[in-house]
Amino acid sequence: MSLHAVFPMKYIVKEAHYARLCSTKPILTVNGQFPGPTIRAYHGETVYVNVHNKAKYNITLHWHGVKQPRNPWSDGPEYITQCPIKPGGKFKQKLIFSIEEGTIWWHAHSDWARATVHGTIIIYPKPGTSYPFPKPDAEHKLTVVGADSSYSKPVTRDYICISPGQTVDALLHANQEPNDYYMAARAYSSAVGAAFNNATTTARIHYNENHSPTKSPSLPYLPSYNDTKAAFDYYGSIKGIPEYYPYKVPTNITTHMIATLSVNIVPCPEGQTCGGPNGTNFASSMNNISFESPTIDILEAYYNHISGVYDKGFPRFPPLVFNFTAEYLPLVLEIPRKGTKVGIIKYGSTVEIVFQGTNLVAGIDHPIHLHGTSFYAVGYGFGNFDKHKDPMTYNLIDPPLINTILVPKNGWATIRYRAANPGVWFVHCHLERHLSWGMETVFIVTNGKRSDEKVLRPPPDMPRC
Numbered sequence: 001m002s003l004h005a006v007f008p009m010k011y012i013v014k015e016a017h018y019a020r021l022c023s024t025k026p027i028l029t030v031n032g033q034f035p036g037p038t039i040r041a042y043h044g045e046t047v048y049v050n051v052h053n054k055a056k057y058n059i060t061l062h063w064h065g066v067k068q069p070r071n072p073w074s075d076g077p078e079y080i081t082q083c084p085i086k087p088g089g090k091f092k093q094k095l096i097f098s099i100e101e102g103t104i105w106w107h108a109h110s111d112w113a114r115a116t117v118h119g120t121i122i123i124y125p126k127p128g129t130s131y132p133f134p135k136p137d138a139e140h141k142l143t144v145v146g147a148d149s150s151y152s153k154p155v156t157r158d159y160i161c162i163s164p165g166q167t168v169d170a171l172l173h174a175n176q177e178p179n180d181y182y183m184a185a186r187a188y189s190s191a192v193g194a195a196f197n198n199a200t201t202t203a204r205i206h207y208n209e210n211h212s213p214t215k216s217p218s219l220p221y222l223p224s225y226n227d228t229k230a231a232f233d234y235y236g237s238i239k240g241i242p243e244y245y246p247y248k249v250p251t252n253i254t255t256h257m258i259a260t261l262s263v264n265i266v267p268c269p270e271g272q273t274c275g276g277p278n279g280t281n282f283a284s285s286m287n288n289i290s291f292e293s294p295t296i297d298i299l300e301a302y303y304n305h306i307s308g309v310y311d312k313g314f315p316r317f318p319p320l321v322f323n324f325t326a327e328y329l330p331l332v333l334e335i336p337r338k339g340t341k342v343g344i345i346k347y348g349s350t351v352e353i354v355f356q357g358t359n360l361v362a363g364i365d366h367p368i369h370l371h372g373t374s375f376y377a378v379g380y381g382f383g384n385f386d387k388h389k390d391p392m393t394y395n396l397i398d399p400p401l402i403n404t405i406l407v408p409k410n411g412w413a414t415i416r417y418r419a420a421n422p423g424v425w426f427v428h429c430h431l432e433r434h435l436s437w438g439m440e441t442v443f444i445v446t447n448g449k450r451s452d453e454k455v456l457r458p459p460p461d462m463p464r465c
């Protein structure tokens, strides 16, 4: 039984006129829809999407959270696994669903097109199987049962927190007096001095039974916009269900990494005006390397042994060790190095990465996303990571299996996973500004020995550089 296998989906990238708050403007869309069309599939299914770029801009599409075993070719990030689909160009992308079940999403992965080019992916349990949770029973509270397309232990919450890149599956029991009720959301923004939209957005839950709806139902309680503790209380409440995951949390780690996440500044190029502090330009980095995009994609360079596109020197540990979360830091530390440095990970390695946020320029939470794998979120904390004390607090029993982790402002978060998906995989902050400033790197997971542990052949219609 299949939802899609017979016909590929048609994704036509094109401009469409969209009206909001009484003004109409052209936006980039898929099939003229905003948000874009939903992809529905069963667990383990393979789906093809024919992408046809009828817009004036280059585009790539990424299937966020789809592991794509051995198939980095269809992953999508521009100049990482492919060159962009040019105006008029076509690319048939193959989505290999494996362990995913629940909700994830797809989005453009070139320039800032993601703002309007995105949509939902819903993966249902295999036909004949069912969901691993009972019906919820709460007064319009949310019962979270999954995150990033992996099930988690049901937990009932007044509020949830979701950062860019993350998805949540939650249940709501409509068992209240027939009426209208508000649900509400607003931004969590921890950076001091960074502007954000502080509006509260709402929707109404409307019961169909006959009733005269209250004109203005009361608003639910939401934590304050800068309540970091509330955000991480939520994240800490999410526990995994190990029985549903493909492998246990690795306890014997073969590859250790610590990666700092920093907002930086670089000098303003001559003759330009720059928007950073004291007329500088903003930048950002991982382990002090501000990533520079190559002009042909890294996957092609790796697969075809083209030299000069990237180098393998992504540092495994911070090249500069300082009090990362101190209130005042010397200005000289704010300037990163530039480079296209990737990390090489041997097939089958068990990897631990500690992401350490720094207070350079401005401390802020960073949602870090890995392509090509999910990982266990085994711990987080505030301040500098202490390699002696902090590992004692790791949850190695039932951590959630996710694809995007929010690293706390001036704090750290640790992930573990087994590198069993050969390919070229992007690793980046999912805040669009930080991504375009350089807070990213690439992990190349080498081929294993067996023939089913190697990267598949490229499709014939890979977009040309």
Ligand SMILES: [Cu+2]
Binding pocket: 365, 366, 367, 429, 430, 431, 434, 435, 439
């Ligand atoms: Cu970031």
